[in-house]
Amino acid sequence: ETGVTQTPRHLVMGMTNKKSLKCEQHLGHNAMYWYKQSAKKPLELMFVYNFKEQTENNSVPSRFSPECPNSSHLFLHLHTLQPEDSALYLCASSQEGGLFRGADGYTFGSGTRLTVV
């Protein structure tokens, strides 16, 4: 496989459940990101990992917990979510993070459509 792969594509979970979203990139990139896309809103940056180290946590509630075991894998652990957390969660990667030289942009996965019931 090439590019950025996200699993699962769709997830329905109850407010008391614990689940995890997975992202894997095969591009040799060093930075990975979680974004949230709610209907008719901008993509919201959630977390940034650069060389496996978290460099930004954009005021995300603690019910979202990221994990980056290596530069190719990124997880988002979900616990006691609320219905308003229902959204499309997008993973992205780039060659470098931090002082980003954005000429080539990020490579995004297809996202996980999360519904909290």
Added chain:
Amino acid sequence: DQQVKQNSPSLSVQEGRISILNCDYTNSMFDYFLWYKKYPAEGPTFLISISSIKDKNEDGRFTVFLNKSAKHLSLHIVPSQPGDSAVYFCAASRNDMRFGAGTRLTVKP
């Protein structure tokens, strides 16, 4: 704090005509500006970018214009094709990337 704004949620254009998508930003420290295209059930894909030191970048049918004094950029697609129908996101970057809410472009045959 929405630093990147796309004020038009939708745009409809006839095939063969020009599509102009607009974007405004507030942070003068952004050093790159980008456009992404998103089809349903897919993630955004990078389309074209422009450095803050330039005012125009062209790639085939796609041209991005940057007006720093107005903090405004636009994407021109000419000629527009039905396959261009998608949601277009404007983004701006410095240490990370900030996105607008998107504009849904529909190109009618």
